[in-house]
Amino acid sequence: MKTSKILSFILFLISATLRGQERPPVIDMHMHIGAPLNLPAGAPAPCLPQPCIRRGKATASPDENLRKTLELMTRYNIVKGFLSDLDLTQLQQWAEAGQGRFMVSPFIVDPTKASVDQLREELKAKRLTGIGEIGSQLMGIAPNDPRLEPYFALAEEFDVPVLIHTEGIGPPLPSFRSVPGSPLLLEDVMVRHPKLRIFVENSGYPYLDEMIAMMYQYPQLYGDVSTITWIIPQSAFYDYLQRLIKAGLGKRIMFGSDQMRWPEMIGEGIDAINDADFLTPEQKRDILYHNATRFLRLDTKK
Ligand SMILES: [Zn+2]
Numbered sequence: 001m002k003t004s005k006i007l008s009f010i011l012f013l014i015s016a017t018l019r020g021q022e023r024p025p026v027i028d029m030h031m032h033i034g035a036p037l038n039l040p041a042g043a044p045a046p047c048l049p050q051p052c053i054r055r056g057k058a059t060a061s062p063d064e065n066l067r068k069t070l071e072l073m074t075r076y077n078i079v080k081g082f083l084s085d086l087d088l089t090q091l092q093q094w095a096e097a098g099q100g101r102f103m104v105s106p107f108i109v110d111p112t113k114a115s116v117d118q119l120r121e122e123l124k125a126k127r128l129t130g131i132g133e134i135g136s137q138l139m140g141i142a143p144n145d146p147r148l149e150p151y152f153a154l155a156e157e158f159d160v161p162v163l164i165h166t167e168g169i170g171p172p173l174p175s176f177r178s179v180p181g182s183p184l185l186l187e188d189v190m191v192r193h194p195k196l197r198i199f200v201e202n203s204g205y206p207y208l209d210e211m212i213a214m215m216y217q218y219p220q221l222y223g224d225v226s227t228i229t230w231i232i233p234q235s236a237f238y239d240y241l242q243r244l245i246k247a248g249l250g251k252r253i254m255f256g257s258d259q260m261r262w263p264e265m266i267g268e269g270i271d272a273i274n275d276a277d278f279l280t281p282e283q284k285r286d287i288l289y290h291n292a293t294r295f296l297r298l299d300t301k302k
Contacts, residue, residue: 023077027292030226030256068263105130132163142180144188226256229269
């Protein structure tokens with residue numbers, strides 16, 4: 001009996017070590033707590049362009065979303081996740097449950113509704129570690145709109161990363177507009193805030209040339225590949241990513257799942273990067289981990 005217990009313990013140790021070796025660390029730069037809320041449990045995730053086949057099953061509650069998200073994070077060895085939501089209390093609950101894995105950050109849609117003073121207090125207390133996702137494009141607001149200025153100033157003051165939704169695609173809301181999503185409209189922000197550490201959702205998809213221009217000109221600007229790892233046809237995602245890589249931007253692109261209420265998309269997104277045969281093993285590791293450690297300055301911290 002005793003011997004078999006020792007044996008099973010040794011086997012457990014070996015399998016745990018192998019599991020650790022199988023999956024190198026990943027950083028997920030784009031996570032949310034639970035939006036969109038207006039969908040029933042089990043609803044499939046959106047897809048583009050329509051008509052298309054929707055996949056996945058929306059979780060039924062924030063608790064289920066948290067549990068499944070953490071399960072996926074463990075399975076894929078996600079060591080850090082940039083997590084944003086409107087509800088600051090829920091963000092703290094996730095932060096506690098994640099035991100140090102989540103970097104929590106306020107989702108900002110209506111810039112007149114978020115309180116800059118409150119965010120300053122939260123940043124001071126280190127209960128928040130970023131700004132955004134700034135999703136004001138959902139209201140048709142461009143990044144260079146003066147109403148967003150206090151948030152960029154705050155992020156620069158506290159030297160925290162900023163995620164912004166600036167691209168051609170977004171949720172089908174009546175107030176969403178593609179035009180204010182042009183990455184060129186970031187230029188005013190980059191000029192006004194040269195120390196800002198900012199990254200753009202989906203690397204501005206599909207505004208490729210505009211995004212390349214901004215990234216060449218402003219070395220502090222990074223991009224993620226998040227929703228586009230699963231929401232658009234894989235051929236379109238690969239085409240966009242390959243053109244960013246060919247432009248020499250392989251050190252400035254970071255993985256994000258944008259899992260929302262579909263935690264299974266975490267795995268789909270990581271698999272999409274690992275299955276891309278035009279990427280070298282080093283480029284895959286850069287996108288899944290190393291670029292984010294540099295952007296977040298995790299590599300220089302103890
Ligand atoms: Zn998002």
